[in-house]
Amino acid sequence: MRKNTTSSIISQLILLVFVVVWIIPTFGLFISSFRDKDLLANSGWWTSLTTSQINEIFRTENKDSQYQENGNYIIKGNFFDNIKGKKISSFGITSKNINQFLVGEKAILKNGSEITVFENGDYIWKSQDSFKHKNGKRIFITALSPPKFTIENYKEVLFKEGVGQAFLNTLTVAIPSTIIPLIICSFFAYALSWMRFFGRDTLLAIIIASLVVPLQMSLIPLLSIYNDIGAFFNIGAKSYPGVWMAHTGFGLASTTFLLRNFIKSLPHEMIEAARVDGATHYDIFIKIILPLSVPAFASIFILQFLWVWNDLLVGLVFLDQLPSEIILTAKLRELLGSRGENWEILTTSAFVSMTVPLLIFFLLQRYFIRGLVAGSVKG
């Protein structure tokens, strides 16, 4: 028994290592999407619960805001504009030495004037002669910033960056692109399983072969066809129906393959009995096959939906990259380029793009797995 316990502990440890390694990247992204953007750019997400040190540059007011007091000229102000929580620990007056003075100390400038900076961001600058500077003097501060979580990033991404619109666009692409192939392929799979016609086996072989055709090579030939069709009807070549058809085409082989495996496995006595009773294939399909295939449909629906939702290339080529048509993954890629290291935008958008797949995944996990297994373990 004892040996079993040790081996169980070892098993648990190994599994734990896998789980930790697998979750860290996503977890880091998740935490980061709620962090303040300045903190995000300057410290790792694992430090998000600790107080972090930040360096900033502020400018004092210019000469226009000076006033006289006891024979001195004075400029006063606050660097933080009412943002609470940050505490200045030291400051400097040249870029060469940014923390020359502790907070509250008097820094004496070359012209004899004195500046003092306080913990809460207040500063006071005194001089015996009147100030003449047009641009404020730069003050370098080192401040401690408490852990801060915010939903600002989400607001910014959803409303300003157009991710919300892209989200809707993606839904418009994904729902029909999932349902249409399901309908078309279920009839196809039924025909391949239970109908007799010339060339059935050849067709099946073609389907299997098509599983491995890389879709990148189809882009230009297809878009030209689209264009001819579009010109014929005098509409643009890029449209939502066009994308639906493209996804139907690219998902056709795998969807048919999986569905056929399932439909073929249904008891054939049932179907033959119905045939004897005079039911047409259409009746059989609607009344017998459909109700029995619900679990398989559910799983393939999820698979196809995830594939379409996560697709980049098809959406990039068959839709205009205009705000009214751009899909989430394309938007995300655009942000990846234009916002280079604006991690707050990137992490948040990435997370927004993942919400639907993750939701579907966690809610319908059971079906999802069943669908995969139905198609592959049998294979």
Place this chain on the structure above:
Amino acid sequence: MLALILSFVLSATSSLYAAGHKYSGPDLSGQKVTISGPWLAPEDGYMREIAGIFEKATGATVEYGGSDSFEQQIVIDIKAGSPPDIAIFPQPGLAANMAALGGLTPLSSGVKNAVLENYAAGQSWVDLATYPDENGNDQFYAIFYKVNVKSLVWYSPDNFSDNGYEVPTTMEDLIALTEKMANDGNTPWCIGLGSGDATGWPATDWMEDIMLRTHDPKVYDMWVSNEMPFNDPRVLEAMDFFGSFALNDKYVNGGSKAVATTDFRDAPNGLFTSPAECMMHRQASFIPAFFPEGVEAGVDYDFFYFPAYSTKDLGKPVLGGGTLFAATNDNKATMEFMEFLLHAEPNEHWMAKGGFLTPHKGADLNAYSSDTFRKLGEILTGATTFRFDGSDLMPGAIGAGSFWTGMVDYTNGKSAKDVADAIQASWDSIK
């Protein structure tokens, strides 16, 4: 070519396109113009504002979509025959390729004349936008809108004065200053080559600027047209000169490893951090659009001319570039939009936003957002040689392909010779 630049400072003409003259177009209600181009935030916002002026005046709707992979996207679209009405090409080379495919619609002679008339040195802008069509006949295809000057070094005047640095006026001084900065414990340069699918291009601008400063402009022209092979010792020398900055861990922010991974839009941020991560950033006139929010031209940043050698008798060369608008459709609204760009109003509107220069003589110089931009005129008028961005004139497979990737390989430690040999080989393979 000098005249081309003088344009920036020339005064207004009295035509329809002149300053202060509000654009008013025909009624195009219900018509739609789609535009796609490489501009993303924040430039896409300015582009939409410009489109808004057009929408207001004509009632047409204009949709702009920007893409980081515009260069690939437009090829897919044009080959398949479903491009947007107007494409904004970042390089004449790509536009020429598309024209050769028969993907672009030539512009009317009226538009061509308007460019000749209203753009200073109009002829050169027309020449840069004239390409053979699919039958080999030369046609005029595009309007330059939003041009830029590349030979600039951006810096923070405060950081310079804190450290007692002087703005260098010769290349010798610049090299000495770089060395001095490094000795002081400062990092002289911020260099970032990252740009999505176009990663590497900022290094090609360095190469071009250096070529113009080390050799006669004729050598530059021969290099761009490949009359002189890419692996000529003179090119290798220029590459190694770039390397003397970019490959020196002490000279570049983050060390040489960071050069190719840093996005060009993020690279200048180092000028504004506390403490400063770098002192200088060589980049074209459009870069302030990517500076951090709230920094002010002339106060937080300024620029100086990327200087020439005092010992070489090559004068003061200036490198420039520009984006071109080309139509793919012959419909009325599209052609009207093209003409609209030649009016002063859309030029002035963007001038006020910054990061925008125009050769338009009719645009009011007071529209520029700051003295900093007006000062660009001085650099331009002081120039004795002007050359258009060489990589943009090379064939697409080189200037938007192996030259970019080659420079990335170079910053990653490949020798100049190997890089240049590979670029030349790819050039040979497309001849």
Place this chain on the structure above:
Amino acid sequence: MTIFSFIAYIVLGVTACISYYHISNYLLDFFTKKVFKKNYNDSAIRAFIFIAPAFIVLLVFILYPVFETVRLSFFDKFGREFVGLDNYIWAINDPQFRRGIINNLGWLLIVPTLSTFFGLIIANLADRIWWGAIAKSIIFMPMAISFVGAGVIWKFVYDYRGPGDEQIGFLNAVVVFFGFEPQAWITIPVWNNLFLMVIMIWIQTGLAMVIFSAALRGVPKEMLEAARIDGASELKIFTSIIVPYLEQTILVIWTIITILVLKIFDIILAMTNGQWQTEVMANLMFDWMFRGGGDSGRGSVFAIVIMIGVVPIMAWNIYKHKQEQKI
């Protein structure tokens, strides 16, 4: 796109599709039963109605592009003039092409192997542990994330800042913590390929795990118990009972992942765009097709190579299918 037009679009699209089947079958019934008073149940017409849409889609979206690509690979960059084998000869002499092949081979060797291996281990462990279901969910989660999303996640892990700066990339933070120099991971040739492969393994292991987990339930319990009573160690049981029993499943998973890896594109596009010698066939194809004006002839050559790469897998699948038919 407003909410309204969005719903209208979806309803319209789906209705159109359903109507086709319903109306055409209704018409067929109407004609056969009411007009001809005959029951043509097995009529070729019905088979045609069932198959036609899918067949047209197959023809247009898969077969036609395949033939078009083959044709283009023998033509010049505009697809106008016949150039014979020039494009292929160019490819063989092109260093990028050769590096792409080597990289692709690396991907094909490493990713399916490790994904299958990890998947098998995890499935085997998780089934015996009370929190195994949670563990499986976590391992499986990356499957639901897009390649581009995964790109962001991993860019964040591999982020590089110069030595001395505070690292925000997790990997570099760990490396610095142990006192080493931070590295710009995705720019180190050869090794960077491995860092990209890690992403694919991270995604695909879940797939392998799930299928193994289902297949493991088929392993006869008596066999395992008998082995345990005989005092065989868990490792021994794993290697000499479970693995041989799952041989068939292992091959299937291997195949699925191999096909995915052959077509690998998005991850590389998002992470490095093929720079720093990480190019693979699909990215080179995309580049040659579209970059700088494009060259459809050379681009097609890469597509053909990918297709040739999958021929053995395809042949094996069809062979298996034939065998299945015989039984």
